[in-house]
Amino acid sequence: MNRLDLILKSHPGHAETQHPGWLACLEACLSCAQVCRSCADACVAEAKGDMLTPCIRRNMDCAAICDATAQVLSRTSQPDWRVVTALLQACAAACGSCATECERHAQMMEHCRVCAEACRECEQACAALGSKAKSCCC
Amino acid sequence: MNRLDLILKSHPGHAETQHPGWLACLEACLSCAQVCRSCADACVAEAKGDMLTPCIRRNMDCAAICDATAQVLSRTSQPDWRVVTALLQACAAACGSCATECERHAQMMEHCRVCAEACRECEQACAALGSKAKSCCC
Amino acid sequence: MNRLDLILKSHPGHAETQHPGWLACLEACLSCAQVCRSCADACVAEAKGDMLTPCIRRNMDCAAICDATAQVLSRTSQPDWRVVTALLQACAAACGSCATECERHAQMMEHCRVCAEACRECEQACAALGSKAKSCCC
Amino acid sequence: MNRLDLILKSHPGHAETQHPGWLACLEACLSCAQVCRSCADACVAEAKGDMLTPCIRRNMDCAAICDATAQVLSRTSQPDWRVVTALLQACAAACGSCATECERHAQMMEHCRVCAEACRECEQACAALGSKAKSCCC
Numbered sequence: 287m288n289r290l291d292l293i294l295k296s297h298p299g300h301a302e303t304q305h306p307g308w309l310a311c312l313e314a315c316l317s318c319a320q321v322c323r324s325c326a327d328a329c330v331a332e333a334k335g336d337m338l339t340p341c342i343r344r345n346m347d348c349a350a351i352c353d354a355t356a357q358v359l360s361r362t363s364q365p366d367w368r369v370v371t372a373l374l375q376a377c378a379a380a381c382g383s384c385a386t387e388c389e390r391h392a393q394m395m396e397h398c399r400v401c402a403e404a405c406r407e408c409e410q411a412c413a414a415l416g417s418k419a420k421s422c423c424c
Numbered sequence: 425m426n427r428l429d430l431i432l433k434s435h436p437g438h439a440e441t442q443h444p445g446w447l448a449c450l451e452a453c454l455s456c457a458q459v460c461r462s463c464a465d466a467c468v469a470e471a472k473g474d475m476l477t478p479c480i481r482r483n484m485d486c487a488a489i490c491d492a493t494a495q496v497l498s499r500t501s502q503p504d505w506r507v508v509t510a511l512l513q514a515c516a517a518a519c520g521s522c523a524t525e526c527e528r529h530a531q532m533m534e535h536c537r538v539c540a541e542a543c544r545e546c547e548q549a550c551a552a553l554g555s556k557a558k559s560c561c562c
Numbered sequence: 563m564n565r566l567d568l569i570l571k572s573h574p575g576h577a578e579t580q581h582p583g584w585l586a587c588l589e590a591c592l593s594c595a596q597v598c599r600s601c602a603d604a605c606v607a608e609a610k611g612d613m614l615t616p617c618i619r620r621n622m623d624c625a626a627i628c629d630a631t632a633q634v635l636s637r638t639s640q641p642d643w644r645v646v647t648a649l650l651q652a653c654a655a656a657c658g659s660c661a662t663e664c665e666r667h668a669q670m671m672e673h674c675r676v677c678a679e680a681c682r683e684c685e686q687a688c689a690a691l692g693s694k695a696k697s698c699c700c
Numbered sequence: 701m702n703r704l705d706l707i708l709k710s711h712p713g714h715a716e717t718q719h720p721g722w723l724a725c726l727e728a729c730l731s732c733a734q735v736c737r738s739c740a741d742a743c744v745a746e747a748k749g750d751m752l753t754p755c756i757r758r759n760m761d762c763a764a765i766c767d768a769t770a771q772v773l774s775r776t777s778q779p780d781w782r783v784v785t786a787l788l789q790a791c792a793a794a795c796g797s798c799a800t801e802c803e804r805h806a807q808m809m810e811h812c813r814v815c816a817e818a819c820r821e822c823e824q825a826c827a828a829l830g831s832k833a834k835s836c837c838c
Contacts, residue, residue, distance in 0.1 A: 289731060289814055293738040296810035299745045316734060317703060320774065324707040327775040330618050331713045336609035340502050343606070347496050347507060353767075354492035358485050360734065361741040364478050366521045369485060372514035379510045396710035400703055427593060427676055431600040434672035437607045455565060458592060461636040462569040468757070469575045469639040471750035480744050491629075498596065499603040534572035538565055616778050623772050623783060630768035634761050640754050645761060648793045652786035659780045 294362060303362035311374070311408075311415040312359040318381060318408035319352035325388065325401035332395070341387050341398065348384035348405060351377050355412070367423035374416035381409035432500060441500035449512070449546075449553040450497040456519060456546035457490035463526065463539035470533070479525050479536065486522035489515050490546060505561035512554035519547035570638060579638035587650070587684075587691040588635040594657060594684035595628035601664065601677035608671070617663050617674065624660035624681060627653050631688070643699035650692035657685035708776060717776035725788070725822075725829040726773040732795060732822035733766035739802065739815035746809070755801050755812065762798035762819060765791050769826070781833050788830035795823035 290313065294304055326345035329338040355377040358370060385405035392399035428451065432442055464483035467476040493515040496508060523543035530537035566589065570580055602621035605614040631653040634646060661681035668675035704727065708718055740759035743752040769791040772784060799819035806813035 289735055289818060290738070293735055293742070293811050293814045296814065297738070297742045297745060299742070316730065320730060320770070321703055321707055323771060323774040324704070324711070324776075327619075327777055328707070328711040328713070330606070330615055331711060331777040333612035333615060335611065339606055339609060343499055343502050343603075344504065346499060347504070350492045350495040351507075351511060354488045356734070357488040357737060360737040361481055361484060362738075363741055363745040364481050366482065366485070366518075369489075369514065369517045369521050372510075372517045373489060376507065376510035376514045379507045380504075383504045383507050397707050400707045400710065404703060427597055427680060428600070431597055431604070431673050431676045434676065435600065435604040435607060437604070454592065454596060458632070458636065459565055459569055461633060462566070462573070462638075465637040465639055465757075466569070466573040466575070468744070468753055469573060471753060473749065474747035477744055477747060481741075494596070495599060498599040500600075501603055501607040535569050538569045538572065542565060619775055619778050620780065622775065623780070626768045626771040627783075627787060630764045633764040637757055637760065640757050642758065642761070642794075642797045645765075645790065645793045645797050648786075648790035649765060652783065652790045655783045655786045656780075659783050 297362050299363040303359075303365060307411075307415045307418055308359060308362075311411040312356055314404075314408040314411035315352040315356040315359065315377065318404045319349045319356060321401050321404040322346070322349040322352065322384060325397045328395070328397040338391070341391060344380075344384040344387045345401065348380045351380040352408060367419050371416055371419045374412045374419065378409045378412035378416065381405040381412065385409060435500050437501040441497075441503060445549075445553045445556055446497060446500075449549040450494055452542075452546040452549035453490040453494040453497065453515065456542045457487045457494060459539050459542040460484070460487040460490065460522060463535045466533070466535040476529070479529060482518075482522040482525045483539065486518045486543060489518040493550070505557050509554055509557045509561075512550045512557065516547045516550040516554065519543040519550065523547060573638050575639040579635075579641060583687075583691045583694055584635060584638075587687040588632055590680075590684040590687035591628040591632040591635065591653065594680045595625045595632060597677050597680040598622070598625040598628065598660060601673045604671070604673040614667070617667060620656075620660040620663040621677065624656045627656040628684060643695050647692055647695045647699075650688045650695065654685045654688035654692065657681040657688065661685060711776050713777040717773075717779060721825075721829045721832055722773060722776075725825040726770055728818075728822040728825035729766040729770040729773065729791065732818045733763045733770060735815050735818040736760070736763040736766065736798060739811045742809070742811040752805070755805060758794075758798040758801045759815065762794045765794040766822060785830055785833045788826045788833065792823045792826040792830065795819040795826065799823060 322345040329342045385402045388398040388402035460483040464480050467480045523540045526536040526540035598621040605618045661678045664674040664678035736759040743756045799816045802812040802816035
């Protein structure tokens with residue numbers, strides 16, 4: 287059991303936030319935020335004129351929104367499901383948008399290939415948790 | 425003209441992100457994030473058992489989402505309007521949820537009164553920009 | 563009295579964090595983080611090859627460190643002065659480094675001129691609060 | 701090889717930021733930020749009057765500073781070593797301070813035990829990278 291799992295299990299709060307989809311989505315957001323930040327920096331360093339400007343933009347938006355989603359999912363006390371659901375939709379949209387842009391450069395740049403992969407995984411994790419949340423809690 | 429206004433005007437990018445609703449929403453998010461963080465700390469310091477637990481939770485979620493929204497709105501190069509619109513909805517939801525909770529304590533605690541006010545303003549600014557974005561750009 | 567001032571005054575905690583230097587530094591960090599984020603996006607949009615790569619880097623580091631400093635200064639309950647002092651030093655270093663880089667482009671790009679100004683103000687506010695903290699509390 | 705490792709290796713920038721201590725410190729900061737955020741939420745949910753107020757404060761400061769450090773270490777293009785070194789010192793101080801507080805509750809609360817462990821690891825990773833940086837680059 288990893289540390290993130292351990293600490294969520296030792297929380298005195300509600301069990302509904304401790305199902306596998308919640309933890310999987312939290313981990314996907316953390317990983318995606320980090321990979322997007324690295325990809326943004328790599329894109330800046332490529333210095334390919336304005337070719338990568340939209341990619342840098344998508345990377346940085348996606349990192350910011352994944353960060354916020356991870357922060358919200360880190361708090362398992364009394365979530366407001368309506369807020370969580372809306373945020374998961376925004377996060378899935380940001381991940382999808384970043385993946386689409388990165389996929390255009392994936393054959394040329396390894397960092398964009400890895401980033402697109404992380405974004406697609408996070409998009410799916412957000413959609414999965416979001417639809418579960420919608421059906422049970424909103 | 426304040427510094428934030430100045431720097432947005434000196435950006436080489438597109439004019440559509442420089443209309444008054446964009447700047448007003450960015451400023452509302454920055455202010456709301458900050459006020460929510462202060463309110464969370466004040467609520468922790470009140471040490472009123474579990475009475476303020478939901479308020480601390482709402483404050484911190486709202487701060488995280490307002491932060492992300494402000495970051496996204498700070499980038500005026502080539503926004504993805506679908507992502508911006510979804511994020512504005514999540515931000516309005518978070519602000520509304522925090523305002524509703526803070527309003528319950530507003531008569532007893534000045535920090536909750538000020539926080540509810542900032543959240544309502546930000547909720548409206550997000551809704552206003554979101555509906556404009558939806559009609560023109562998505 | 564603005565909202566940030568109001569909410570800090572309504573905090574049930576210690577008075578030592580409510581002196582003018584604390585609030586001035588908090589406001590300088592908030593403003594500098596925001597201006598640096600805008601400058602980074604403007605620099606990306608300039609698409610001037612690798613000329614602005616170090617500027618984007620300095621802007622983004624400075625924004626991240628100013629954000630963290632603002633978060634820490636937002637909490638006025640029981641600060642750990644040793645942590646606050648070390649963080650103020652890191653923040654002053656980041657602001658100084660970003661200002662120096664932006665000043666090189668200030669005549670050519672208005673966003674770099676405005677950013678350099680915000681960074682110098684924040685550098686001074688951090689140094690002033692840091693030296694006060696060191697003499698009284700560490 | 702994990703995704704973070706992969707993306708750092710595909711960066712077009714300088715090799716000096718790709719040594720094992722850099723990656724180890726980045727991973728320790730990411731993990732510690734996350735664990736501190738969870739511990740803060742668990743401490744709020746414990747609702748033990750003001751007993752955990754300093755712990756919540758230390759957790760949240762540590763999370764903010766670890767986040768900023770992780771962001772700075774995510775950018776491997778042209779770091780300013782003086783800024784990196786100062787930030788690593790602040791981060792080590794924040795981790796040490798949070799660990800000390802959490803250790804006081806570690807026998808009673810599992811989340812504090814796990815958090816203290818993550819903080820001590822991160823404190824050491826920051827100190828190790830900081831001293832290496834100081835000797836070679838500042």
